[in-house]
Amino acid sequence: MDNAIADPPGEAPTGTVFNIIRFSVQDGPGIRTTVFLKGCPLECAWCHNPEALSGGKELLFRPDRCIACGDCMDVCPRHAIVEKEGKYETRTELCARCGTCADACAADAREVIGRLMTVDEVTREVERDAPFYLESGGGVTFSGGEPLLQHRFLVLLLRSCVMRGFHTVVDTAGYASPDVLFRVAELTDLFLYDLKSVDEEIHRRFTGVSGALIRGNLERLASWGKKVVIRMPIVPGVNDSRSNIDAAGRFIASLGNVVQVQLLPYHTIGVAKYARLGVPYSLPAVQTPSSGYLNSIAEELLRFHPVVSIGG
Ligand code: SF4
Ligand code: SF4
Incomplete structure (x- = not known):
């Protein structure tokens, strides 16, 4: 990749952050600070952060x-x-x-x-744990919502982290223009990339958008040689059929840049938030899959990739 990166015109110095979690060990290697940016273009039926969907407070x-x-x-x-x-x-x-x-x-x-923050404010927050990043091989993760939605803010944050030598992870659903992805990828060491379904009809029905751009962007990251951890939510009755899992496995195997596949079991932890926001929840009858069932899906995916784990 070309490392030169120009300042995007009309750069906004602030963005909307809805949480910053320190000492996270589930959002990439080592001990990390995870910055959650608000706003998401998808509407996944099982989303456990409904408070992150809108871009505003x-x-x-x-x-x-x-x-x-x-x-x-x-x-x-x-x-x-x-x-x-x-x-x-x-x-x-x-x-x-x-x-x-x-x-x-x-x-x-x-x-x-949701809180409007400047790049400097976020940087000061993540700098507090710099010694832990060095000791543990950790760094800073940007998640959401969908962090690519606030891409100008994200690029500035990433650049600030790179300048300080912090390892950078972007946790994304990949629904952004290839230009945006490229500018972000130049400053990102590792992507945590959601693959919800390779079946177009399922993808549209349960996320509200086509999966074509998301799959295309995964192929772009592969062609740029960027490391990717694939995260597959397993939602019983939605995307867990044998044909869907096998199709996802074949797609993952074709990429060549995937370092790990993580299965993220459906859970109901976020359901109460819908009522607090006054928003209806559309998957009330779905149960959390058992560990035995998840193991059988992991076994299936091991036919396509050597590193498959359950959980983030
Ligand atoms: S309901 Fe609360 S947040 Fe909304 S305008 Fe009144 S004081 Fe402000
Ligand atoms: S009425 Fe309820 S929500 Fe309002 S200030 Fe009192 S405790 Fe809080």
Whole structure:
């Protein structure tokens, strides 16, 4: 690859971050800091981070914590909170996501998700654990949402990390233009790349978008010689048929740059968040697959790749 990279015009110095997790050991090698960027172009039916889907801030409400004191209603500058039969509801069409109600809520029932941060602010945060990166062979991972959506911000963050000698990982669904992918790939040591299904009909139905660009971008990363860990969510009844697994295995085997395949079992940890956001969840009947079942899928994929693991 050509290492020269020009500054994209009209660079935005800030981006929306919804979480930064330190001492992560599941988002790449060693001890890492994972920066979660907000916004995603896909709508996967099993998504466990629904608060990450929109690019802007969101107000999350936990009714189980609410003690019905009414303080939030009193402080809201937009009069977006109303009391109905002793319950305090938010009129989302009036809410400006300012966070005033969350600051006032002594019960921690309200929280604004998403924070505008500068590149310097994020860099200062990830620099705190630089000694651990060196000792453990770790570094910084950018995840989401879909980090490629805020690509200008991401490129600046990656460049800042590369300048400091930090190992860089991008955790992506790969749904971005090849130009964007190229600019990001120049600054990325390893990709964690979701492969949800190689079946186009399944992909469209359960993620809302075509998988063609995602598969094409995987082939591009292979042609550029970039290291990739494939992450396959295993969602029973959705993408776990033998034909789908075999087709995915054949595709992975054709790439040549995949260092590992990870199976990510469907789980329901994020389901409660849908209710807190007031959003319906579309896969309520799906069960978490058993370890025996996951082992049988791993065995099948070992026919196509020598390194297959369960979990991230
Ligand atoms: S301030 Fe918090 S606890 Fe009080 S009514 Fe509002 S959400 Fe409930
Ligand atoms: S986030 Fe701001 S505008 Fe929205 S309900 Fe709370 S105080 Fe009102």
